[in-house]
Amino acid sequence: MRKILLIGTGGTIACGHSEDGLKPLLTPEQLLSYVQDSKEFCETDTIQLMNLDSTNIEPKHWLAMAACIEAHYDEYDGFVICHGTDTMAFTAAALSYLIQHSPKPIVITGAQHPIDLEDTDARVNLMDSLRFAANEKAHDVCVVFDGKIIAGTRAKKEHSKSYNAFASVNYPYLGMISDGRVLLYFEEPKEMGPVQFYHDMTASVGLVKLVPSMPADILDYVAGRCDAVIIEAFGVGGLPVYEHGSFFDVVHKWTREGKVFVMATQVAREGSNLAVYEVGKKVKEEAGVMEAYDMTLEAVLTKLMWILPQTKDAGQVKRLLGQCINRDILWTRK
Numbered sequence: 001m002r003k004i005l006l007i008g009t010g011g012t013i014a015c016g017h018s019e020d021g022l023k024p025l026l027t028p029e030q031l032l033s034y035v036q037d038s039k040e041f042c043e044t045d046t047i048q049l050m051n052l053d054s055t056n057i058e059p060k061h062w063l064a065m066a067a068c069i070e071a072h073y074d075e076y077d078g079f080v081i082c083h084g085t086d087t088m089a090f091t092a093a094a095l096s097y098l099i100q101h102s103p104k105p106i107v108i109t110g111a112q113h114p115i116d117l118e119d120t121d122a123r124v125n126l127m128d129s130l131r132f133a134a135n136e137k138a139h140d141v142c143v144v145f146d147g148k149i150i151a152g153t154r155a156k157k158e159h160s161k162s163y164n165a166f167a168s169v170n171y172p173y174l175g176m177i178s179d180g181r182v183l184l185y186f187e188e189p190k191e192m193g194p195v196q197f198y199h200d201m202t203a204s205v206g207l208v209k210l211v212p213s214m215p216a217d218i219l220d221y222v223a224g225r226c227d228a229v230i231i232e233a234f235g236v237g238g239l240p241v242y243e244h245g246s247f248f249d250v251v252h253k254w255t256r257e258g259k260v261f262v263m264a265t266q267v268a269r270e271g272s273n274l275a276v277y278e279v280g281k282k283v284k285e286e287a288g289v290m291e292a293y294d295m296t297l298e299a300v301l302t303k304l305m306w307i308l309p310q311t312k313d314a315g316q317v318k319r320l321l322g323q324c325i326n327r328d329i330l331w332t333r334k
Contacts, residue, residue: 002077002134004044006032007068009061010052011084013111013122022114024051024084031082034115035127042134045076054084054091054110059201059305062091066098069106070197078105078133082126085110085157085165088143089298092152094201096141096299096326097306102195105138108152109145112163121146121163128177135182140326142174149174149184153299153328156268170269170294171327200309202227205301209266210234213242219250227312228260228304230297237263237272237291239283252287260308260317264292264300271295290318299328 008014008028016025028046038044049068050061069079083091092108099106109129111122129144141152145166154171168174175184206226208218210233222229231251233239239247251261263283265272271294283289292300300321307320322329 002042002136003075004042004078004080004130004133005069005072005076006044006046006130007065007079007081008046008048009050009054009057009065009081009083011054011082011088011110012113013082013084013109013115013126014051015114016116024053026115027051028082031115031122031126034123035130038127038130042078042130044130047072052084054087057084057087057091059094059203062094062098062302063199063201065091066095066197067199069099073104073195076104078107078138080107080109080126080129080133083108083110085112085145089155089157089166089296090302092141092143092150092155093296093298093328094302094305096152096328097303098198098201099141100196100198100325101193102141103139103193104195105133105135106141106152107133107138108141108143112161112165131177131180132182137184137187138182144177147176147178149176149182151327153326154296156296156298158268169296170271170330198306201302201305202308203305204228204308205230205304207232207297207301210240210247212240213244214240215244216242216247216250219247219254223250223254223259223261226259227308228262228317229254230262230264230292230300230304231289232264232266232297233272234266236267237265239263239289248283248287251283251289255288255314258312258314260290260304260312260314261287262290262292262300262304262321264295264297288314290321293322293329293331295329303328
């Protein structure tokens, strides 16, 4: 029988009522008590790593999760992390970079309603996650939610209340879990490793979302405090040049000083392409702006947080950003 480690980090799935509203209170052992039937296919141990509303999650917590899995990696066949939904996509992406080429599954799940309610998705999500973690074909970091299996770098929360909260962006679902069966849409050979753990991330990555007529010197403020800045641009990507200020000039100044700029898109699907319009082609060719392509925002952000402790050389950052890790990017252009 497969051995699984259930790691509690908090989130709605573990919430109880307090005077100030819902807050994480339940232990992973208590969560496990609601899915007794899981004993039919796996033996599960539990660890309470933290008990946070996922709003409060930051890189030090991702490092703690990765360190916990590394410490117990040889003892278990799979891992399930119970997590809040609000930052689950960031955590799934971050762990995809901190734990690479894992032949064992690392599954992240949660719920839109606490597990102790009669009307909740928590018990199904937890049971599905344990079932997938116990599957011999499962590997790498995945999100399991509402019966869907999503690559850790491709998950995005698209609904704030509905049970079908997460979608797989710019990549197919890996499979589904239905009627107690794991159904894989396509089977890939396991990356048999060896598994590689990383032990450092930086929080020095900023994000600016463009809006019409935004003052360009906002970038000065962010770039002055961060090693890298992601710009969420309009459409397939580009920088505005207004009468009251040029974003191109600000970005060009900072890239010459060694700051990393990456252009992403505010559009939910299909990604960026700076080669299409003058407003994009110029900043890529003349200002050295890099491109997110089809990566999710969560993946770009956490990938930069993983890259920058290794190198701040622009060429090396660009190379690592374009390297496919756990299905995070399908295509790039030079």
